[in-house]
Amino acid sequence: MDEIFGFPPQLLLAQIFMGLINGSFYAVLSLGLAVIFGLLRIINFSHGAMYMLGAFSAWFGLQYLGINYWLALILSPLAVGVFGLLIERTMLRRIRHVDHLYGLLLTFGIALILEGAFVHFFGVAGQRYPTPDALQGGINLGFMFLPYYRAWVIIASVVICLGTWLIIERTKIGAYLRAGTENPDMVQAFGINVPLMTSLTYGFGVALSAFAGVLAAPLVSVSPYMGSNLIIVVFAVVVIGGMGSLLGAVITGLALGVIEGLTKVFYSEAAGLVIFMIMIIVLLVRPAGLFGRPE
């Protein structure tokens, strides 16, 4: 078999693989959005800014504090998670009882502040983050060259997504969380500290986003606007998947990444549009999203 649809299989596989990497980021980011949405009922517009913050803190740590990649992979999400916790405590909590659209507007404002501040201090030009030594190079699989780092990104993303899913679906804390999603007042009445759980959930959601940011740092240039362009696509991913199911969010994210990668082969001009197109089709056919429950 020399060609598939008139294209050499090497090219197709390489693009599917590239798509999987983008898909991993979509998956981790939309998973974080879905986790936050479940309990707080808001869409976190600053998710992209948190992703940027994760990448930037890794870069900053390496540049000025000598924190290596592996440490940053733990420390950056932690730091950003604590930052998110503070935001929830000081701001989001105060608008819990008004319309949830205000949450979107508030987090939009926070995203503007964060991005503006980073442009002010670091400029719009991107910073380079080196690939960690252990993951330099790659392996020739015969049909394509596989850089180790890219393989690592996909594996790490899938592991973190599955881990999150397991925590929420299979542990006691996860059970509290799911109960809180259904009826927070009742859970509170059973003696669970729901406000604390809400803060931690928001912190965890943005930490996921920061984790994705650190993963992305060696692949893309670390710049203040790296998150905002991504987050709009992730919103479309979330609309397509619907936020009813966490695993659904992950699968949708990965699948859309692959579809986007394939579009690059067949009709590269439309690659940036294909996810929006799919969103339109899904809305027309199944408005609640692929995994969503009808409103």
Added chain:
Amino acid sequence: MNRTIVFYVILFLAAMVAPVVLYPFLLMELLCFALFASAFNLLLGYAGLLSFGHAAFFGMAAYISSILMRDYGWPIEFGLLASVLGSALLGLVFGWIAIRRSGIYFAMITLALAQAVYFLAVQGSGITGGDDGLHGVPRGNFFGLLDLSEPLILYYFVLGVFIGAFWLIQRIVHSPFGLILKAVRDNEPRAISLGYDVGHYKLLVFVLSAALAGLAGSLKSIVFQLASLSDVHWHTSGEVILMTLLGGMGTIFGPLVGAGIVVTFKHSLAQGILAESLPIVMGFLFVVCVLVFRRGVVGEVQAFLKSRSGNGIERDVPLEPPQPKVSMKRRR
């Protein structure tokens, strides 16, 4: 009633003499954005639909009128008309897709659709001029009578268009149609149970809002002789939300006040050392507004007047900020 008329007359006179005191181009920018915000407020304030993609209509109309007037030599009246029709059509498509969901999803869908338009504008740099934008749009003569290259004449022309559009918005808000919109905003299930075709009303107001936003964008491109990518960027969508929120959504004059504040901020920052930190200031305004100031300037003033004498000028806004019905409720 008399007080309202007096208020309008004073406002009109102030607008007539304003160019004596203030730079006409600043005033025109203000009028364009005030119209943009008023069009947006029609959707958010009166129908409870938060669109995060209004820059698409604003920018699309700017491109349409710039191309038609500059490259095809269309006169301004047809350029304006075509761009309004174009953005109404785009609004019809957006609305038809987006009203399938409500609340937060509606905001995300409109944002994504507008991003697709932005992407097309970047991609089609042969038509839109890409990063450079379209420069040197001729202003021409209005019906061959008014020479619009004269700043003062241009100002009165823009003011005239603004007053016409503002009057239209006012009529829409106070018409039976506007009242049904408010009913949909405040209690959608009830409006449905009363027999109203809610989707139909939402779509119509979306198209109206898009068309008026287009008029604003087209005017802006004529005033500044420029249509650029920043007109379609999501920052512009955010800006118009901020104007409406800051001035007071669901009030007639709120968007005007909000546009005034934001445009003034933009100009005063542009000269200082804080030039590139405008997004920080805007973000900060967003946060403050949402946390402590949800009724906006005009909303707060109205609430104050109402609590003092029960005799405010406008009585559109309920004491609580309008709460668009979000269908994802916590409790069933």
